[in-house]
Amino acid sequence: MGKHQVVDMExxxxxxxxxxxLPGALLPILHAIQESAGYIPAESVPVIAQELNLSxxxxxxxxxxxxxxxxxxxxxxxxxxxxxxxxxxxxxxxLEAHAKTVLGCDFHGTAKDGxxxxxxxxxxxQCACGPAIMINDELHARVSHGKLDRLLQAKRGVS
Ligand code: FES
Numbered sequence: 099m100g101k102h103q104v105v106d107m108e109x110x111x112x113x114x115x116x117x118x119x120l121p122g123a124l125l126p127i128l129h130a131i132q133e134s135a136g137y138i139p140a141e142s143v144p145v146i147a148q149e150l151n152l153s154x155x156x157x158x159x160x161x162x163x164x165x166x167x168x169x170x171x172x173x174x175x176x177x178x179x180x181x182x183x184x185x186x187x188x189x190x191x192x193l194e195a196h197a198k199t200v201l202g203c204d205f206h207g208t209a210k211d212g213x214x215x216x217x218x219x220x221x222x223x224q225c226a227c228g229p230a231i232m233i234n235d236e237l238h239a240r241v242s243h244g245k246l247d248r249l250l251q252a253k254r255g256v257s
Contacts, residue, residue: 136172190230
């Protein structure tokens with residue numbers, strides 16, 4: 099999802115309209131918007147609030163409570179690093195620190211060049227061969243600092 103993408107508020111309004119009568123509609127609406135736009139555009143908050151008869155602060159509170167919801171467009175690639183126990187035992191904390199330094203952003207952040215967003219994940223089913231990561235939908239196991247660098251470099255070269 100590009101950084102300069104125009105927000106399609108008409109489509110977002112249709113997503114809200116389709117779900118607003120469901121019980122507990124706020125979360126399904128936020129999921130639908132993020133799935134469609136890649137994040138929750140700020141412009142959608144007042145519309146959601148009005149349609150669900152909530153305050154903007156209430157809607158914003160839910161968006162910020164769940165780290166899953168992005169408030170800004172994601173980078174071109176999303177890097178998820180496993181922080182669960184088995185990967186921790188295999189050095190994922192050091193890999194995390196390396197990724198944060200190399201990308202210049204924290205978890206839930208996006209590198210300045212817009213290429214990569216960094217996210218935490220809790221178990222990718224590769225516990226015996228950690229540290230494990232996902233880049234977009236590709237799973238990688240036994241990821242050393244050097245391997246991460248190579249994977250990022252390869253992604254930078256892919257349009
Ligand atoms: S703990 Fe990392 S893959 Fe299971």
